[in-house]
Amino acid sequence: MGKFNRYLITAALPYANGPVHIGHLAGCYLPADIYVRYLRSKKADVKFVCGTDEHGVPITIKAMKENVSPQDVVDKYHKIIGDSFAAMGISFDIFARTSAPIHHQTSQDFFLKMYNDGLFEEKESEQFFDPEKEMFLADRYIVGTCPNCGNDKAYGDQCERCGRTLSPDELINPHSALSNAPLVKKKTKHWYMPLQNYEPWLKEYIVDGHKEWKNNVYGQCKSWLDSGLQSRAMTRDSNWGIKVPLPDAEGKVLYVWFDAPIGYISATKELTENWADYWCKDDTKLVHFIGKDNIVFHCIIFPAMLKAHGGFVLPDNVPANEFLNIEGEKVSTSRNWAVWVNDYIEDFPDQQDVLRYVLCATAPETKDNDFTWKDFQDRNNNELVAVFGNFVNRAMVLMHKLCGGKVPSLHEAFIEDTDREMLKEFGLAKEKIENSLENYRFREALAEVIEFSRKGNIYLQQNEPWILASVIENLNNGTWNEKHDKYKGKTEEYLRARIDISLHIALQMTANLAIFSHPFLPFTSRKICHLLKVVDRMLEWDNAGSDKLLSVGYSLRAPELLFKKIEDEQVTAQVQKLHAGLKQAQEAAAAAAPPAEETIPAPAKPEIQYDDFAKLDLRVGTILQAEKVAKADKLLKLLVDIGTEQRTVVSGIAMHFTPEDIIGKQVTLVANLAPRKMRGIESQGMILMAEDNGKLIFVNPAEAVKPGSGVS
Numbered sequence: 242m243g244k245f246n247r248y249l250i251t252a253a254l255p256y257a258n259g260p261v262h263i264g265h266l267a268g269c270y271l272p273a274d275i276y277v278r279y280l281r282s283k284k285a286d287v288k289f290v291c292g293t294d295e296h297g298v299p300i301t302i303k304a305m306k307e308n309v310s311p312q313d314v315v316d317k318y319h320k321i322i323g324d325s326f327a328a329m330g331i332s333f334d335i336f337a338r339t340s341a342p343i344h345h346q347t348s349q350d351f352f353l354k355m356y357n358d359g360l361f362e363e364k365e366s367e368q369f370f371d372p373e374k375e376m377f378l379a380d381r382y383i384v385g386t387c388p389n390c391g392n393d394k395a396y397g398d399q400c401e402r403c404g405r406t407l408s409p410d411e412l413i414n415p416h417s418a419l420s421n422a423p424l425v426k427k428k429t430k431h432w433y434m435p436l437q438n439y440e441p442w443l444k445e446y447i448v449d450g451h452k453e454w455k456n457n458v459y460g461q462c463k464s465w466l467d468s469g470l471q472s473r474a475m476t477r478d479s480n481w482g483i484k485v486p487l488p489d490a491e492g493k494v495l496y497v498w499f500d501a502p503i504g505y506i507s508a509t510k511e512l513t514e515n516w517a518d519y520w521c522k523d524d525t526k527l528v529h530f531i532g533k534d535n536i537v538f539h540c541i542i543f544p545a546m547l548k549a550h551g552g553f554v555l556p557d558n559v560p561a562n563e564f565l566n567i568e569g570e571k572v573s574t575s576r577n578w579a580v581w582v583n584d585y586i587e588d589f590p591d592q593q594d595v596l597r598y599v600l601c602a603t604a605p606e607t608k609d610n611d612f613t614w615k616d617f618q619d620r621n622n623n624e625l626v627a628v629f630g631n632f633v634n635r636a637m638v639l640m641h642k643l644c645g646g647k648v649p650s651l652h653e654a655f656i657e658d659t660d661r662e663m664l665k666e667f668g669l670a671k672e673k674i675e676n677s678l679e680n681y682r683f684r685e686a687l688a689e690v691i692e693f694s695r696k697g698n699i700y701l702q703q704n705e706p707w708i709l710a711s712v713i714e715n716l717n718n719g720t721w722n723e724k725h726d727k728y729k730g731k732t733e734e735y736l737r738a739r740i741d742i743s744l745h746i747a748l749q750m751t752a753n754l755a756i757f758s759h760p761f762l763p764f765t766s767r768k769i770c771h772l773l774k775v776v777d778r779m780l781e782w783d784n785a786g787s788d789k790l791l792s793v794g795y796s797l798r799a800p801e802l803l804f805k806k807i808e809d810e811q812v813t814a815q816v817q818k819l820h821a822g823l824k825q826a827q828e829a830a831a832a833a834a835p836p837a838e839e840t841i842p843a844p845a846k847p848e849i850q851y852d853d854f855a856k857l858d859l860r861v862g863t864i865l866q867a868e869k870v871a872k873a874d875k876l877l878k879l880l881v882d883i884g885t886e887q888r889t890v891v892s893g894i895a896m897h898f899t900p901e902d903i904i905g906k907q908v909t910l911v912a913n914l915a916p917r918k919m920r921g922i923e924s925q926g927m928i929l930m931a932e933d934n935g936k937l938i939f940v941n942p943a944e945a946v947k948p949g950s951g952v953s
């Protein structure tokens with residue numbers, strides 16, 4: 242533990258406007274829980290805090306749409322999210338809420354201290370105001386006519402028809418998406434934090450001081466700092482949130498990213514009266530587990546706030562994970578492309594550890610990773626069932642069959658090299674797992690646990706106590722099986738001792754597996770303890786690596802399987818469920834969309850089968866370069882980034898777009914179209930366009946996605 246005497250571990254506050262999906266679990270809750278369980282097993286002084294983030298515009302919008310109060314929305318999802326975490330064994334010491342009075346008080350005090358120290362800039366600006374709803378609107382909730390293509394349903398931040406990025410001021414006839422009322426401009430005052438003032442200090446703290454942070458985290462921080470920080474408003478106009486505690490601040494609340502991280506402090510306050518030990522003493526190790534979308538808030542803004550306020554420890558590490566995709570596609574809650582944790586628990590009751598296992602074994606620790614149901618099945622059947630579960634079961638079954646249900650002796654006089662080597666692995670495995678856990682490399686640590694049980698299987702295979710038992714039988718009834726010739730001449734005493742030794746060691750390994758697996762698979766670990774009739778205290782990390790956890794002669798319970806096979810039908814059902822959810826969301830969106838304008842539909846083409854469609858490799862790409870092709874007024878030569886590579890595409894769109902207009906736009910590319918030479922240039926794909934009365938429009942996703950994302 243070095244210079245630290247206590248730990249404060251936080252996991253990102255989930256936003257209380259929907260349930261959590263397995264991408265959330267893999268991103269931060271599971272790694273945080275693994276780390277905390279390990280620390281607790283080392284008897285470290287540790288607090289694990291989390292809670293729901295219950296403020297911000299999306300919650301007020303959701304409430305309006307469902308015709309309930311924002312409080313109703315957050316009450317509902319706080320419960321759903323909290324129940325999901327509890328069911329998955331995420332062992333928070335507290336799961337608080339940012340709507341709690343203690344959090345409001347703590348956040349206001351924090352703001353006031355900074356205000357009184359003169360650390361905010363007051364600035365006035367003109368913003369769009371909905372006179373009917375009596376509220377200022379975020380860009381997404383302003384609609385109007387696009388100056389580029391004439392779409393009268395363009396948003397204040399983007400036109401989804403032509404893809405142009407917009408600001409609300411560019412819209413013609415801006416009106417409210419909530420009330421449809423025409424908007425007025427109103428002056429409004431806000432308090433800004435001049436982040437640029439903290440730049441030199443942040444560089445010292447992160448760039449020089451925390452080179453050990455994960456590459457993805459360190460790199461993102463460095464690029465933010467290199468491109469320069471700016472003042473950022475820490476207040477908003479809203480009636481849902483924490484009131485700005487100043488006399489001239491009617492209708493103003495704290496920016497949700499100002500108050501949310503303070504939620505870690507208020508949750509600790511709610512948890513223990515000794516909260517200040519964890520927040521204000523230098524020998525506390527503060528670690529924030531988050532997903533990569535929160536890096537800037539946890540590594541730049543929150544530390545700057547803590548520094549500005551003064552008196553707080555700073556994060557020692559922020560081990561953010563990348564994203565987990567599902568079946569090759571980015572998770573999208575709006576498209577309902579997600580595996581929801583509450584659904585999983587319903588479909589796989591008592592199999593929480595399988596999900597914990599798979600999410601840890603495939604965790605997106607260094608890059609985005611993919612979850613597939615097939616892989617879920619394979620890992621369960623080939624690793625948990627066939628390796629880990631099989632070893633424990635063999636040890637238990639053989640001990641009951643050959644040793645009378647009791648831990649057999651370790652006959653010192655008959656110990657051989659294979660035993661000594663196996664015993665040496667106890668300490669080595671502990672060391673490796675510990676080292677990986679200390680460095681937040683959870684996949685590596687888990688792989689080592691499985692490796693230990695794999696070695697156990699090999700050890701039993703080499704020592705084959707079941708064969709030794711039948712050799713003893715041969716000796717006693719005067720028969721011989723020539724397959725056992727290698728044991729010819731061995732005495733019964735020797736054979737009996739060898740049976741005992743191999744099962745003694747296998748059982749001590751089983752006890753170690755309970756300790757090793759506990760941070761990752763707490764439910765399984767408990768089951769092993771039950772089989773071995775040991776109390777939870779055995780799970781203390783100090784006991785790991787010991788070959789004396791079970792005493793000779795101690796009787797153990799009857800074997801029970803730790804894991805069960807997952808069948809093909811279960812996998813198929815889950816994949817179908819995923820696609821059904823997607824379709825449902827699409828139909829709901831189509832039903833909610835305004836009726837299409839009058840158009841002359843293109844003549845229909847003959848019906849095709851799904852397989853015809855599936856042959857197309859459609860990918861989203863970003864146009865990096867565009868230039869006219871010499872002597873061809875219709876052609877543009879484009880360079881398109883599709884994630885894994887950059888493609889040159891020649892497209893007949895030069896009469897419709899100028900090169901400058903389309904650089905940076907996202908397009909859909911037919912990526913497996915056979916290359917074709919046009920004007921001496923090889924075109925490596927085709928870009929999809931929609932045609933509206935002779936006008937061409939790019940076909941692109943409604944939200945920007947990662948280049949290379951598949952379209953299906």
Ligand SMILES: [Zn+2]
Pocket residue numbers: 387388389390391392395400401402403404405
């Ligand atoms: Zn437009």
